[in-house]
Ligand code: SF4
């Protein structure tokens with residue numbers, strides 16, 4: 001993942017050639033690209049990963065499993081009724097205190113090409129309020 005961070009873009013308008021000279025000012029911060037440090041911290045700890053029926057089918061196919069096998073092996077019932085009503089399931093965590101996603105391996109996502117929307121859009125489209133505490137890419 002390597003894109004310009006929306007988090008930074010949202011802060012203030014940039015100085016551009018299209019801006020009248022009388023209104024130009026120096027941006028009081030440095031504009032940088034977000035570079036994922038592959039720390040894996042967004043894939044462990046508290047939180048859930050939702051999988052829609054369409055995503056589940058894609059992941060099952062990627063893993064060479066039937067939908068039923070994938071569902072039984074890697075997901076659990078959603079605790080939220082709104083998710084259950086849409087057929088959304090939640091990914092399992094690995095056992096242990098770190099609460100790692102079942103698909104996290106060596107800090108990388110085992111299903112990266114087909115990972116759920118929630119994972120693909122982090123941290124540029126959504127993030128948790130405490131992201132600076134754990135996302136190494138945001139810290140640097
Ligand atoms: S599916 Fe992949 S990207 Fe999403 S939480 Fe699990 S390991 Fe991380």
Ligand code: SF4
Pocket residue numbers: 035036037038039040041042043122123134135136137138
């Ligand atoms: S927490 Fe941030 S730096 Fe670490 S893997 Fe996730 S997006 Fe990348």
